[in-house]
Amino acid sequence: MKIYAIFTKEIRSYFVSPTFYVVLTTFLVLSNYFFYTDLVFYHWMNIKGNSNPIEALFSFYFNDLRFILMLFVPLITMRLLAEEKKLGTFELIATYPVRDGEILAGKYLSCLAVFILMIAATFLNFLLLFFWWGFFGLQALLAGYLGIFLLGCSLISCGIFISSLTENQAVAAMGTLGIFVLFWFLTWNEMMASEAVLKVMVRFSLFDRIEYFFKGVIESKDVAFFTLFIFFFLMMTVLSLKARSIWVSKK
Amino acid sequence: MIEVTSVSRHFGSISALKDVSFQVGKGDIAGLLGRNGAGKTTMIRLLACFLPPSKGQIKIAGLNLETDSLAVRRKIGYFLEKAPVYPEMRVVEFLEFMAKLKGVSRAVRKKAISEVIEACGLGEVRHRMVGNLSKGYRQRVGLSQSLLGNPEVLLLDEPTIGLDPEQIIEVRDLIKGLASRTTILLSTHILSEASQMCNKIIILDKGSIIAADTIQRLNALLHQEAILFSTQIESSGGQVVERLNEIPGVIRVQLGKTVSPCISNYLIEAAAHVDLPVELCDLAFKNRWTLREIRPLNMSLEEIFVELTTKEKLRP
Numbered sequence: 001m002k003i004y005a006i007f008t009k010e011i012r013s014y015f016v017s018p019t020f021y022v023v024l025t026t027f028l029v030l031s032n033y034f035f036y037t038d039l040v041f042y043h044w045m046n047i048k049g050n051s052n053p054i055e056a057l058f059s060f061y062f063n064d065l066r067f068i069l070m071l072f073v074p075l076i077t078m079r080l081l082a083e084e085k086k087l088g089t090f091e092l093i094a095t096y097p098v099r100d101g102e103i104l105a106g107k108y109l110s111c112l113a114v115f116i117l118m119i120a121a122t123f124l125n126f127l128l129l130f131f132w133w134g135f136f137g138l139q140a141l142l143a144g145y146l147g148i149f150l151l152g153c154s155l156i157s158c159g160i161f162i163s164s165l166t167e168n169q170a171v172a173a174m175g176t177l178g179i180f181v182l183f184w185f186l187t188w189n190e191m192m193a194s195e196a197v198l199k200v201m202v203r204f205s206l207f208d209r210i211e212y213f214f215k216g217v218i219e220s221k222d223v224a225f226f227t228l229f230i231f232f233f234l235m236m237t238v239l240s241l242k243a244r245s246i247w248v249s250k251k
Numbered sequence: 252m253i254e255v256t257s258v259s260r261h262f263g264s265i266s267a268l269k270d271v272s273f274q275v276g277k278g279d280i281a282g283l284l285g286r287n288g289a290g291k292t293t294m295i296r297l298l299a300c301f302l303p304p305s306k307g308q309i310k311i312a313g314l315n316l317e318t319d320s321l322a323v324r325r326k327i328g329y330f331l332e333k334a335p336v337y338p339e340m341r342v343v344e345f346l347e348f349m350a351k352l353k354g355v356s357r358a359v360r361k362k363a364i365s366e367v368i369e370a371c372g373l374g375e376v377r378h379r380m381v382g383n384l385s386k387g388y389r390q391r392v393g394l395s396q397s398l399l400g401n402p403e404v405l406l407l408d409e410p411t412i413g414l415d416p417e418q419i420i421e422v423r424d425l426i427k428g429l430a431s432r433t434t435i436l437l438s439t440h441i442l443s444e445a446s447q448m449c450n451k452i453i454i455l456d457k458g459s460i461i462a463a464d465t466i467q468r469l470n471a472l473l474h475q476e477a478i479l480f481s482t483q484i485e486s487s488g489g490q491v492v493e494r495l496n497e498i499p500g501v502i503r504v505q506l507g508k509t510v511s512p513c514i515s516n517y518l519i520e521a522a523a524h525v526d527l528p529v530e531l532c533d534l535a536f537k538n539r540w541t542l543r544e545i546r547p548l549n550m551s552l553e554e555i556f557v558e559l560t561t562k563e564k565l566r567p
Contacts, residue, residue, distance in 0.1 A: 005351035009337075016339045088335030092396070095299040096352040097324040244302055 002098050006106025007113075010080070014114050023075045027068060027118055034064035035125045058137060062144045062214040065122065066151055066207060070184060073152065074176035076114055077159025078169045080107045081241075085167035090241075100241045104234065108160055115152045119145070140216030147213025150226040154206055155180060157233035164240040183207060252277045252404060252434040253298065258307030260293050266458050267293040271307070273453050273463040280430050282445030283438040284556060285455035291438040292332070294455065295408050298436065299329040312403050325354060328402035328433075332409040334393030338382025342373055342392055345381055346399065353400040363399060370425060371395040387418045394422065398429070405429065407437040411444060423448055442556055454556060462555075469555050477502055477520050479548040480527055485514045485541035492517070494538060500525030514543065 014020045042057040084090035093103060126141060158179055163172040186205045202208050206229070209222050253275040260268040268290045275281040285291045296302045297309060300320045309316040314323050337345055346364045355363050368377055371391040376384055381392055390413060397405060410426065411419045426435060427448060439445050445452060446466060454462040462469055484491055495504045500522040507516030521527045528545050535542040 002352055002354075005348060009340075009348050013337070013339055087337070088331060088333045089337060091296075091301055092329070092331060092335050093352060095301050095324060095327070095329045096349070097321045097354055098352050099321070 002102050003106045003109070006098075006103060007110045010107055010110030011113060013079075014076075014110070020076070020114075023072060024118065027072050028121055030068050031065060031122045032125065034068070035061055035122070038064065039129075058140055058144050058216075059211075059214045062148060063211075065148055066210060069148070069152060069155060070180045071177070072118075073115070073155040073159050074162075074173040074180070076111055077156055077163055077176060078173040079163070080111060080160050081164040081237075082166050082169045082172040086169075094241075094244070100238055104160070104237055104241065108156065108234065111156050111160065112153060115156060116149075119148060119152065137216075143216045143218050144214050146218060147210045150213075150223065151206060151210050154226050154229045154233075157230040157237075161233045161237045161240065164237045252279070252312060253281075253436060254308075254310040255294075255298075256308045256310075258294075258297065258304045258309060260290075260297060260302065261305045268297070268304075269458045271455070271458070271460050273460060275434055275436055275451065277434055278430060279451050280426070280435045280437070280449045281451040281453055282449035283436060283453050283455065284440075284442065284445055285438075288457075289455040290458040291455055292408060295329075295406050295436070295438055298404075299327060299406050300324050325400070326403045328397035328399070328405045330394050330397040330405070330407045330410055332412060334390045336381045336389055336392050336396075338380065340381055342368070342377045342379060342381060342384075345392065346395060349396045350399050355400050363401075367395040367398045370398060372421065386413045387415060390414055390418075390422070394425070402433060405433050405435045405437075407435065409439055410437060411439070411441065419444075452555075466555070478523055478525075478527070480519045480521065480531075481507070481544070481546055481548050482517050482519060482531060482542070483510070483514060483544040484517060484535065485543055486538065487513060488538070491515070491540070494534060495519060495531075498525070498527070498530045498534060500530075501527075518548075 038057055038060040041060065081090065084093070094100070123145070130136075155176075159172075159176040162176040162179065163169075166172050166175070183204075183206045186201050186208075203225075206226075209225060212219060212222055253273075255271055255273050258268060258271045259266065271290075271294065283291050283294060293302070297304050297316075298311065300316055300323055303317065311323050312326050314326070316323050337348075340348065343364065346367065347360065350360050350364060368374055371394055373388070373391055373395060376388055381389065384392065390410070394407075394410060397407070405426075407426070411422050414422060423444065426437070429435065437445075437449070449466075451465055452462065452469060453460060492504050492506055495501060495517060498521070501519060502522060503520045505518040507518055509515045519527065519531075531545055532542060534540075
């Protein structure tokens with residue numbers, strides 16, 4: 001009941017905020033732009049005889065989508081706890097008979113609902129495509145969306161944790177983006193580390209792991225990794241909320 | 252209702268509260284006084300279950316804050332100095348959200364919200380966005396959320412700060428009205444407010460309690476050594492000051508305002524053990540004076556506060 005109350009309050013906060021509409025519109029414009037360019041590329045490949053939609057369309061589009069998510073998730077997570085701290089409302093609700101975990105669950109689920117809405121909007125492109133060209137590669141498409149969903153859940157859990165560390169929304173957004181970029185670049189510089197180290201780093205790279213989903217492959221170890229990642233950051237957020245004395249003493 | 256036993260709270264190497272103990276009984280309005288940084292807000296935060304104490308024990312309504320935190324939070328209402336609110340919500344929506352968090356059941360929620368809206372005079376603005384309200388109304392919204400769910404204990408941190416004089420009187424009346432069914436602990440800088448509203452005063456200084464009692468008892472405690480009296484005497488002859496000074500135990504006599512050539516006011520400081528009214532009546536009878544008035548002068552709360560925080564008179 002209390003989780004639901006926080007969930008609905010947060011959903012409402014998103015939809016009365018002009019910032020959210022700017023974020024949503026920009027996200028849809030960018031994701032549709034990438035869909036269009038990937039579709040043109042797929043059409044060009046099709047003319048050349050390579051018509052595998054999984055490699056030429058889905059995989060390209062999901063790779064673009066993960067990049068857009070990296071930029072946009074910080075914008076939807078930045079206010080979740082930073083704003084509460086800034087307004088002083090966190091101190092107020094923390095003295096109500098509500099557990100920190102319930103506050104976090106309500107906020108996390110609301111952000112997830114907004115994220116699902118954003119992703120569902122991108123699915124409309126595929127529905128239109130199927131309407132014209134008929135269904136193809138549906139399982140691979142769903143696997144790709146599962147990957148995007150797990151990536152989104154992971155990024156949101158990380159974003160909400162960073163938001164719990166500050167009362168400045170801009171700092172929360174930049175900090176979250178910085179961590180995402182770090183996860184993105186983790187395996188880019190192959191010369192930086194030895195092969196053995198690189199193997200370990202690949203295991204921690206969210207963005208490398210997600211590529212298997214884009215190829216239509218769902219591996220339980222990847223699902224387990226994302227689940228652990230989410231759980232880890234949510235636990236860190238609960239610990240951060242419990243460490244009130246640290247941020248109270250800094251004021 | 253509120254029992255604080257040997258509570259300390261440290262922030263790193265800083266001790267915000269040091270071995271604090273006090274009690275507030277059911278139906279009391281207790282004022283928590285102290286300078287800036289004395290530890291008032293920390294004390295209220297501990298009582299509101301926002302921070303745990305580093306040491307010691309706190310009980311509210313017989314429940315231990317450490318082990319029954321959720322149950323305690325159901326019994327308290329907390330008003331923060333900044334009166335934090337969600338600016339994007341309407342007043343009714345805000346109160347509904349807070350009532351849900353408080354666990355007010357759906358059946359009585361609407362009625363509970365209407366009651367606090369009426370009690371805090373928010374009827375006119377109930378459908379307005381909180382962010383568009385004046386500071387005074389926001390304070391009232393903050394106060395109204397603390398009243399949801401009929402709390403047994405109200406913790407108010409500077410409840411009248413930023414209000415205009417009319418609103419201050421209204422809020423004070425509201426708080427006084429609540430005392431019949433709620434125990435109230437309010438922290439304030441305004442000493443006249445505490446003396447008007449509170450029947451118990453707790454004075455904090457540098458994280459320690461230097462006094463916790465009724466204003467009358469604090470006065471008596473401060474007057475252990477000497478008591479000040481004001482008297483008006485009508486006499487046809489002179490040398491009144493000299494005669495008054497002759498009373499055993501009188502420390503000092505000061506001539507006050509002269510009402511007429513025969514009637515004057517006098518300020519007499521006498522040792523606490525002296526029964527000055529009796530001695531004065533005796534002297535007046537002997538000298539054929541008319542004793543028109545005699546009354547002890549009590550210190551104001553401001554004077555008590557300054558006396559305690561500067562002279563460290565009652566420190567253990």
